[in-house]
Amino acid sequence: MKKQAVLVLLILLLALPWLIGGDYYINLSSQVLIAAMLALGLNLLVGYAGLTSLGHAGYLGMSAYMCAWLILNLQWGHFPAALAALGATTLMAAVFGLIALRASGLSFLMITLALGQILWGIAYRWAAVTGGDNGLSGFARPAPFGIGLDDPVHFYYFTLFVFLLIWGLIAIWSRSPFGTTVRGTRDQPRRMNALGYNVWLIRWITFTVSGFLGGVAGLMYVYYHQFISPHTLSLTNSAEMLLMVIAGGPGTLTGPVIGAAVVVLLKNVASGFIDRWVMLLGFVFILIVTFVPGGIVAGLGRATARWRTSLGRTKAHAAESMSLPPTAKDAR
Amino acid sequence: MQFWVIQSLNSLALGGVLFTLAAGFSLIFGLMRIANLSHGAYFMLGAYVGLDMLLRGYNFGVAVLAAGVSVAILGGLVERFVLRRLSGNPLSQVLATLGIAFVVADFSLWMWGGDPLPVSGPDMLSGAARMFGMAFPLYRLSMVVFSIMIAIGLWLLLDKTRLGMMIRASVDDMQMARGVGIPSSRLFTIVFCLGAALAGIGGILAAPILSVYPGMDTDMLPLALVVVILGGVGSLLGAFVGSFVIGFIYTFGQALLPDLAYIVLFLPMVIILAVRPRGLFGRIGA
Numbered sequence: 001m002k003k004q005a006v007l008v009l010l011i012l013l014l015a016l017p018w019l020i021g022g023d024y025y026i027n028l029s030s031q032v033l034i035a036a037m038l039a040l041g042l043n044l045l046v047g048y049a050g051l052t053s054l055g056h057a058g059y060l061g062m063s064a065y066m067c068a069w070l071i072l073n074l075q076w077g078h079f080p081a082a083l084a085a086l087g088a089t090t091l092m093a094a095v096f097g098l099i100a101l102r103a104s105g106l107s108f109l110m111i112t113l114a115l116g117q118i119l120w121g122i123a124y125r126w127a128a129v130t131g132g133d134n135g136l137s138g139f140a141r142p143a144p145f146g147i148g149l150d151d152p153v154h155f156y157y158f159t160l161f162v163f164l165l166i167w168g169l170i171a172i173w174s175r176s177p178f179g180t181t182v183r184g185t186r187d188q189p190r191r192m193n194a195l196g197y198n199v200w201l202i203r204w205i206t207f208t209v210s211g212f213l214g215g216v217a218g219l220m221y222v223y224y225h226q227f228i229s230p231h232t233l234s235l236t237n238s239a240e241m242l243l244m245v246i247a248g249g250p251g252t253l254t255g256p257v258i259g260a261a262v263v264v265l266l267k268n269v270a271s272g273f274i275d276r277w278v279m280l281l282g283f284v285f286i287l288i289v290t291f292v293p294g295g296i297v298a299g300l301g302r303a304t305a306r307w308r309t310s311l312g313r314t315k316a317h318a319a320e321s322m323s324l325p326p327t328a329k330d331a332r
Numbered sequence: 333m334q335f336w337v338i339q340s341l342n343s344l345a346l347g348g349v350l351f352t353l354a355a356g357f358s359l360i361f362g363l364m365r366i367a368n369l370s371h372g373a374y375f376m377l378g379a380y381v382g383l384d385m386l387l388r389g390y391n392f393g394v395a396v397l398a399a400g401v402s403v404a405i406l407g408g409l410v411e412r413f414v415l416r417r418l419s420g421n422p423l424s425q426v427l428a429t430l431g432i433a434f435v436v437a438d439f440s441l442w443m444w445g446g447d448p449l450p451v452s453g454p455d456m457l458s459g460a461a462r463m464f465g466m467a468f469p470l471y472r473l474s475m476v477v478f479s480i481m482i483a484i485g486l487w488l489l490l491d492k493t494r495l496g497m498m499i500r501a502s503v504d505d506m507q508m509a510r511g512v513g514i515p516s517s518r519l520f521t522i523v524f525c526l527g528a529a530l531a532g533i534g535g536i537l538a539a540p541i542l543s544v545y546p547g548m549d550t551d552m553l554p555l556a557l558v559v560v561i562l563g564g565v566g567s568l569l570g571a572f573v574g575s576f577v578i579g580f581i582y583t584f585g586q587a588l589l590p591d592l593a594y595i596v597l598f599l600p601m602v603i604i605l606a607v608r609p610r611g612l613f614g615r616i617g618a
Contacts, residue, residue, distance in 0.1 A: 052423055054369075054430075102605040106367045106422060107565070110557045113369075114601065117554035121594030128591065235550050239430055246427065279438035285431030289424040290417055 013160055017153045026152045027224075032264045033156075033163045034220045039244035039256035040170055041213025046242065047251030048174065049206045050186030052109050053100075055116025056241050059214030061123060061233035063089040064222035068136040069129065078142035086215045093211020097204045104189075104203075116238050123230040135229025142223065149223065159220060166213060171253055182206050183251075236278060240267075243281065247288045249295025258296055334466055339587050340580075345472035345541055347579025348479030352534025353552060354559040354571040355486060356527030362503045362566025363523050365422050366415065370429040371531050372553030373436035378403045378532025379544040380444050383451050392454035399536040400529040406436075407528025411521050433549065441546045448545035451536075471540050478537055482530070483572055490568060499523060503566055555582065558601050564614020573612060 012019070017026055042056045066085035070076040076084070100111045123130045130136065141149040149155045173179050184192045185199045193199050222228050231237070240263060248259025270280055292299040357371045378399035385395040410432055418424045452458065453471040460467040490496035502509040502516050510516050535548075542548065559578050563570025577600065585596035604611060 052426075099602055099605055102609040106361075106365070106426060107561070107609075109426060110367050110561060111601075111605070114554045114557045114561065115598070117550065117557075118594045118598045121554075121597075122592070125594060126591045235553075236434065239434070242427070276438055276442065278434050279442075282431040282434030282436075282438065285434065286414060286428050289427045289431070290414070293421070293424060 010164075017156060023152045026156050028264070028268060030152070030156045030159045030224060031268075032261045033159045034217055034224060035241075035244060035260035035264045036257040037163055037166050037217040037220060038214060038241050039248065039260040040166055041210050041217060042241050043245045043250060043252075043256040044170065044173075044182075044206055044213070045210040046245050047249075047255070048179065048182045048186065049203055051104065051203065051207070052242070053112040053210075054109055054235070054238050054242060055096075055112035055114075055119070056210075056214055057233050057235075057237040058096075058116040058119040059089050059093060059211045060218035060221055060237075061119060061228065061230075062092055063215035063218030064228040064232065065123065065130060065136065067219055068139060068222055068228050071139045072136060082142075082219055085219060086212065089215030089218065090208060090212040093214070094204075094208045096211070097207035101200060101203055101207060113235070113238075116233070117235060120230055120233040120235070123233050130230070133230065135227060135231075137227040139226060141226065155224065159224075162216065162220060166216065167253075167257075174253065178202075236281070239285070240281065243285055243288070247284070247292070247296055249297035252295070252297055255295050255297045262296065335587075337466060338468075339583055341468055341472050341476075343580040343583040344576065345475040345579075346583055347576035348475045349534060349538040349541065350552075350555055350559050350579055351479045351572055351575035352482060352530050352537065353556040354563070354575050355482070355568060356530035356534075357556050358560050358563070358565055358567060358571040359486075359499075359523055360527040361560065363499060364415075364520055366425045366429065367557075368429050368524075368527065369426060369553065370410070370433040370436060371527070371556060372549035372551075373433040373440075374403045374407065374528050374531035375535040375538075375552050376440055376544070376546075376549040377406070377436050378535030379451070379539045379548065380440050380535075381532070382536025383444075383449060383539060383544050386451065396533055396536050399532040403532025403535075404525040404529035408521055408525045410528075411524040415524075416520075433553075437546070437549050444544075446546050448543050450543050451539035453540035475537060475541065479575075482533075483568070486568055495519075495522070555597075558597060560611070561601055562604050562611060564611025567611070567613040570611055570613035 016029055020026065020029070038056070038060060041059075042053065045051050045053050045056075063085045066088050067081045070081040070084055071078065096112075096115055100108055100115065103111060124132065127133075141155070144158070147154055149158055181192070181197055181202055185197070185202050189199050192202075221232070244259035244263045245256045246259070247262060248257065249255025266280075266284070267277055271277055274280070288295075353371060353375055357368060360366055360368045360371075381402050382395035382399040385398045386392065390398075410429075414428050414432065415425050418428060453474075457470045457474050460469050461473065462468075488496075490500060498509070498514045498519060501512075501514060502519055506516060535544075555578060559571060559574040562577060563572070563574030578597070581600060582593060582597055585593035589596060
């Protein structure tokens, strides 16, 4: 059942450029996929490890700036620039992990927020390198294997390829023994410690991997927009990413993707009617945490379970599907 | 010489501003275990409300009062109707405060526009004091005095009154405090209003120095976070010392290395987290 659903979804994604016409919608789909990559990476930390980070836009920005700067100022090729950007972002995540994991819970959140804002400040103020408020722009998209990515359809397939790669990796990772230990450190850090697991190291590895995935998404982001500015690193952006994870369903594989689609579409649709996107974002945040804790995926699960119950088809497995996927419990 | 003295005064003034922000943040965190991410937005809203009053022709004292009261009322409403519903789930509460921060920030942008607005302090405090052949801007001197007065007021409140005793008891051991009949629910509202009011007052007091502009909230929030991480959550003394340390580091960082002031800011945080994760004066384990 579930495998079939995934297969149908995959075919839909592959056939998307034929199903929807117009460059606008194809580009929008690429945007959704890039946002979904970001959300999947952040979800490793928020959903599986129970560590809520509010500075994740920093990794996106670091990788995007690094790549753009190397191409523009040192005339590096796309491939070495991408590798260097990923390396630098991963290194930065490793160092930030050393700092932020001195704490957990809300202090962790505060530290990641402060680190993210410091990166934003550097991007904004260190104008000699980052171009300040104007950001960096004016470079071409890469052309892997001679296929130009300027065409929206080509770019969509390239994005889809990277997205599926990340999705597959995370699916394997979350089922692996290591993925299970990560969930263990989220739910019962003390017991995991008593069982001989190095909780700190497990969290640090997850933190670094999450930063690396943020870097991958950052590359896609800068290829798509061909532009990077401090705004990308802003707290609003970090919060948007966190909203994707929390709205969709932290700690699930599909949740962040759905959350990313909802947030990106909402943002695009809403900005057509009103120019108060930030205010809307704020209200959505409040509504989601108040009324749909656990995210849309879990919320729908509960709603269908209730619907089934009201139809009088209460069965044991219906009750089972009602149980929430674990959310970040040990918030402190 | 002139440079060092003037920059030191600027540092003290910024420290005073940061203290009004960090004290409330730290108090709320200590009691309610909520990192109130809307604190920067309250600060900005206070500045805008105060400015609005000044533009309507009221004097500076009224502006400060209006800023404090209006932000306190907003804080009380938020605590009662949003955070209360989410009690027992600190993460959701923090995310809700973030949502409120966005709403307040965008509302301010809508109401007062996107241009930075200058604010003039009270006439009495304009101009400069001349001492030792140097001119000291009076308003910055008064900012230091204001913040010390606020610190003394808060210390008296927390250390010498019955209310303060109840707050301290609840910070140290919430369950025990409830057990002996301390009305912690009412305390939560009071402390949240107080913290918000401090941020609002801080906003308008800082406005003649910083001017008022959109983005002020996200400029100030990380500074307040770094102060609290440095000083230790829940500690008034920590907030006081941390504010002035960060005031000095940030001001001199900006003057000497304008491009890299933010990196300089990051160093004390790293050092303190490496050596003493709970902060200089923190008693609550993070």
